[in-house]
Amino acid sequence: MGESRAVVVVGLGGLGSATTYWLAKQGIDVLGLEQFELGHVRGASHDHSRIIRRSYHTPGYVELAAGAYDAWRAVERDADAEIITRTGGIDLFPADAAIDASTYTSSLTAAGVPFDWIDGEEVRRRWPAFAGGDLLTGDVHAIQCDDTGIVPAGRGTATMQRLAVEHGAELRPHTPVRELRVVDGEVEVVIDGDEDVEVIRAGHVVVTADAWTNRLLAPLGHEVPLAVTREQVSYFPHADLDRFAIGRLPVWIWMDDPSFYGFPVYGVTDALKGAEDCGGAEVDPDTRTFDPDPTMEQRLAAFMERLVGGGFGAPRTTTCLYTLTSDRDFVCDRVPGIPQISVGLGAAHGFKFASWFGRELAALATGAPVRPELAPFSMERESLYVPISREAWLV
Ligand SMILES: Cc1cc2nc3c(=O)[nH]c(=O)nc-3n(C[C@H](O)[C@H](O)[C@H](O)COP(=O)(O)OP(=O)(O)OC[C@H]3O[C@@H](n4cnc5c(N)ncnc54)[C@H](O)[C@@H]3O)c2cc1C
Structure with missing residues (x-):
């Protein structure tokens, strides 16, 4: 037997x-x-961090995300350790964004999750970490939702x-x-x-x-039907990382095509993490390589500079796999x-x-x-x- x-x-x-x-x-x-x-x-x-948020494009996911927080709390209780770090989050929509902001605002409203709808200048007032960049003008709008944070992968x-x-x-x-x-x-x-x-x-x-x-x-x-893509995240060294500490910089997502996202300083003490969503090529999980794609790295570096200002050193980049359904x-x-x-x-x-x-x-x-x-x-x-x-x- x-x-x-x-x-x-x-x-x-x-x-x-x-x-x-x-x-x-x-x-x-x-x-x-x-x-x-x-x-x-x-x-x-x-890797160190994943975004956890209530802000989603359907009422179903907004509700489900409450269940996600509950399920992590069970792990936290059992481990007697904090897993989720609340940071607040902003979803940033440029004029004519590829992603429809109204699906997010209506879903949050339907689920009764509090959020603010503010323009880019107000974002810079609330989060001075963005003041060094030139991207967040009055044409950009944002959903600010406090119920956003980081879960360590x-x-x-x-x-x-x-x-x-x-x-x-x-x-x-x-x-x-x-x-x-x-x-x-x-x-x-x-x-x-x-x-x-x-x-x-x-x-x-x-x-x-x-x-x-x-x-x-x-x-x-x-x-x-699944598409497996090779994605990457970059850690950018910066001389003044205090500007980007939790409480000074929220988790952020740029809701356009390409879409970028990033975190306040977390997991490492010498660099700020950013990434592009769905920017990588399709690969076979057994034969993929682990070398960073320099074009994606440069695209992200240029975006980060416009978002929060310059001063970043050469990034350390690591790769991982997205497995996407249709x-x-x-x-x-x-x-x-x-x-x-x-x-x-x-x-x-x-x-x-x-x-x-x-x-x-x-x-x-x-x-x-x-x-x-x-x-x-x-x-x-x-x-x-x-x-x-x-x-x-x-x-
Ligand atoms: C760069 C990046 C950023 C992301 N950001 C976010 C985010 O901010 N928020 C968020 O919610 N999600 C995010 N995700 C998505 C999230 O991380 C994934 O959906 C999740 O980690 C998938 O977990 P998994 O256990 O299904 O897959 P995996 O972690 O890949 O685990 C699958 C495991 O199965 C094993 N395996 C496969 N076949 C076999 C076999 N035949 N026999 C034995 N073992 C096998 C593999 O070796 C692997 O360990 C991100 C993903 C990436 C890559």
Whole structure:
């Protein structure tokens, strides 16, 4: 008899680590399998910071983001440590912005989340860190929402892994899953053994493999159209970083095409982080390179200078993967016709929801009915299968 487990989770980035945590916390026998070392830098859940915010383009996401904060608070209580740092946030819309501001303001209003609609000059008055730049004129408008902050990607993931193990989960790094087979109402999880393949039998399998998801789903006949892009974030040294400390600079997003975003000083003490959303080329997750794209770096540096002023040194840039769905909405569902397998996909904005995903995927793995909140994230929705287009990613 081979190994047999109640639930196997494939992939231990933010979403999979959260799933092992929420399952183990309920006393459920769970094994997490990761192809690389825990905390590796080849996927999407490393580095210091991710944005967490209520400000979203649909009322559904604004409501859901409240659940994301709740789910992280459960981790904070369990770890007896602060995970989320509240910074306040501004979404900046130039005149004729590619992203429609009204979808944000109406969604926040519908959910009763307080925000201010202010022009660029008022932004500079409230946040003098922007006064050094020339971009925020009266033609630019902004949503200022205090309910915005930073969630630490690497530390948050590591915390959930630690708690999962403390609650009884087993996490096994360096264990790539080669295949999933449905046999006699269970799932056979095929991994490399010492001499031959080994099979672990599981009552349920949760696939949180992000960029590698279709390697496991396609042979089951359930490929999801996904675009995997190589993205990058840059840390810019500056002689006067106090100007950009938390409280002096909010989390900011430039809601145009290209779209940029950035953080106050966080995670490192010698540089300010900025990045471009969806600026990178499509890649294969196994053959991608890790070298920064100098064109993207220069585009971002020029933008940062116009936003907050000059004085930055040469950036340190690191890369990561976006895994984008056609509609940029999540997947959080059981595979149609295979209720023993569930899938979670964060659609390149999912880290803020990582703990929420873990809670929801744990419920799916233990047979709970699919909650109405998950309907937009169904594997059967039509918009998941329309041709991939960049326009849909601009949200
Ligand atoms: C630069 C960048 C900035 C971002 N900014 C934000 C942000 O501000 N706010 C936000 O909410 N989100 C943001 N995101 C998106 C968010 O980080 C991702 O949605 C989230 O981290 C995805 O987590 P994951 O666990 O699904 O994927 P990953 O972290 O990639 O984890 C998947 C894991 O599965 C493993 N795996 C795959 N196949 C197998 C297999 N066959 N066997 C075993 N293991 C396997 C992989 O090795 C990997 O460790 C950003 C992403 C990037 C890259």
